[in-house]
Amino acid sequence: MHRQGPWRVGSCVLLAGLVACALQWGPSEPEGRHRTAAVEGAGQRIGSEACAACHASFADHFAFSEAHPDCESCHGPGQLHDYTARAADIRFPSSEDCAACHGTRSTTLLGWTHSPHARADVLCSDCHDTHNRELWNLRPADAVQTAVFRNADPATQLCASCHPGVRAQFDLPSRHPLGEGMLGCTDCHEPHASRRQTLGAATRRCLECHQEVAGPWIYEHPPVTEDCSYCHTPHGASADFLLETSQPAACISCHSLPIAGAVHQPYAFTTACTDCHNAVHGSYADPHLRK
């Protein structure tokens, strides 16, 4: 059995230290992030042609439309920035700016305000770049991230650049084939909302692809009806079939009871519980889930 005391004490000390840090030190401008607040004294509009004089690299990537008619419709007046050439003197659109139009035109952003990304200060422009021509104006991952997840789809490469721990799980022996480009993160995850906001039970998203385990069965396995994650982990696992815990440990963590009067017939024991109980998700013929 494990000793949990030191772990708990350490965790409490760590949290207390973080709170102390937060109280002790004052604000600072985030490293590498652009300002989204309005610029005081930004001056007048100067027109997109004036912007292109310096930002020539964007010249091939402007994607102006009725919604984005020119640079300053999103970045605000550029007169001060044109004079100082300081990044701090131009604003970048906040997520609220984007949501003002996109939030009412589709269901995509219905849950954005309450999503983990929004609460972690992730901006729309961290993933989308209206200057490029990718689908959904998706910002490409940097070249190194593309190299380490080469066959994944572009959106998945972008997710992996901020979530390297999740990326690492797709190298494990059992995994959903994202690294091979078969699936992408957004096939399961909604980046504009949270898991808590997903309507329906936890199995709903899994059953959109795995209808063959949805039933309805006659003889059910109760955990299957509640939450796939009782047994499976979605990204990657050591054990086959994305089992979080390999057999027999996965099964006997629940099924350790002595059944009154039960005697197995003289069946050969092979290598896994599912050698016999192969209809583990549910059955139409056998209450013991053997076929």
Added chain:
Amino acid sequence: MAMRIAAACLCLLLVGAAPGRAEETEATAQARDGRSGFRSVWSATVVGVYTRLPSPESDNDFAGWFDQYEFTPNKGSDFPFQIGVREASFDLFRGERAVFQSRLRSPSANLGVSGSQADDPFFNQHLDALTRLRGLDLDVRYRRIRTEQLRLFPNTAGAALVFDDRTRRDDRFYRDRTGFESELRIRPYESLELPDDAPGAWIRPQLALRGGYEDRDGDAQLRIHRGPSNDWVGLAPDRDRSVAEVGTGLVVAPDGLFTLSFDFDHERVRIDDPVLTDGDLGFPPPQASTIGFVPETDRYTGTLRFSSQLHEGLSIEGGLLVSELEQVSEYTPEQRSSGLRDNEVRSYGAQASIESRPLDDLSLRGHFKYDRRQNEIERNTSLFNAENQIDPFVEDWERWLVGGEAELQLARATRVGVGLRYEEVARDLDYAPPVGLRILPSSAQIDRDTRTVSLYGTAAARPWRRLRIDAELGYRWAPDTGYASELDDNLYGELRASYVLAFARPVHLSASLRGSTGENDDFSLVSGQGPVPAGTRLGRSYERSSFLAGLSASFAPLDRVSLSASFFYGRDDQDSNLDLSSLQRYFQDTVPIDFSRDGDARFENKQTSLVLGMHAQLTEATDASASYSFARAKADYGGSDDTVLLDLVGRNQRIESTTHVLDLELRHRLAPGLEVLAGYRYQDYDDDAPRVESVASVVAPFDRSTRQHTATVGVTLSSEFFERR
């Protein structure tokens, strides 16, 4: 042959079109100036891929380890190569506005396939096509993917198998999915260019129509136990089915006050194979018991979602869901004989979140979630008589979750928060009559209620300009648990930190740690057979500790060179007592083993991962990139006083594998619109865990270890065309 001709024509077309780009450069400027003409932009990457695998995976009819995730066609040919279009795009712009965009991706795709797969070569194709017109969006998504299943049986052609494997050695077990999804969204007020004060324009409606179809082919490998003769039979039944979906939706946003969305979707799952029974397989004696049956179903789902910014600093969003899943069309012999036709499950869901900022620096959040699952099956039939109801039946399942959080902004990007969450799961369990071998409440492995209270704190701080820290620490207490593996006393936490080392060339570091530790000693059972005297109440305990720690770094040592590295180590330890069933097991009908223990057992799982990446722009026209990944998985199961049998089980379930992947690619732009590439990929999977067909068999399945070399050469062509004005 037709495929090869088509590929050659495509290449010629692309090569012929490529030189057009240079002369269009001037037109680019013209079009940009005018911003009203049509412009198309396309690109295509045509590749040739050579794959070398060791025997037996080099056989077309043998699924190797990597085929599980990326099927490799044509590997059994004399010269194992494919040609194909790896990426392609076509965009159409009107002025600077994209009216049509499409992307085709096919990491392993494939013309020029020979041998047994020549008639069906296009695996792993992904196409997204978006159309954007005024007030009208059309999204179409096409997918074709194939994954393979490794053989369950060794099938060593003549070896002394314990199993009666009726599959042929060249049977492949695979799943092939081909399908599309589409959604059409219409915004009439935009299409008709209605003024804002036009009647009805204020509700800003958007109508959506959805449709999709997926065809699923494949063969599965089944292991069916044959009771009378006490052995297993290996089968390869077809698994051909289709899934069709249609749906509609309406979004309204009256004057921008709130957004309301209503959706209705219908899904049909149809099985193309007849019901398989024991009798069909000639089991002695012939029976009519269904094997591996998957029902044909209809699912109807309605959802309502809303979102509103009530006023500055107060927002609310939520939704409702009703869904019904019912069996249709095909019934099993058991269903027909028992008279059971209707089998349906109804689900309900609701959720709401509210966020308020009563003060500039204070955020309050609340959330609520409710799910319910009602099993509507008719239980007054012979399918649920005293003979065949053994486990408790879950008639109704409900889950409530409510929570609240308060977060205080101490400074810019510096916040602390505290939250409280309560979750309750209620299961309406129906137990069988207390006769025979039935599960009773005193010995059930599932309980009626799960109740959990979680208290957690969060902090986000940027104490220095270059340092950012995010942390969460929580304690979860469960006065009732529904399963023994749910923790009734759990401490969990997560820490993420990023830091920029201020060298002449900055190094970006990030670290993460996520962990959980807890236990459940809430369960006890009344024992029965086995070494423990009947009627004794046994306490169970279950402990689990897990963590995942990682460190990542990125660095640009030269102007045009960037490097990245990440390392992760994770561990999961589980301890339990009373860990095995006391059910008697036998070795091939010879030696009875009382397979039970009342003592400690442990499960350990360790995962290590290293990913390295490099990108270098060697010249203005040449890029090189490389990556290497290493993953090691190790899992052990055992007990404090291992018996011979437990040792066998542990040995057969041991996991010890190492994966290495090396990937190199060089790209060079020969001319505007013309780029060549060369790549090499090495994949090695090394499985050190011994596997046997069964503990009573001397036959070992094939070795999972394998390595694969893949060399790629390709050319990317791109061009633009303009409507001259």
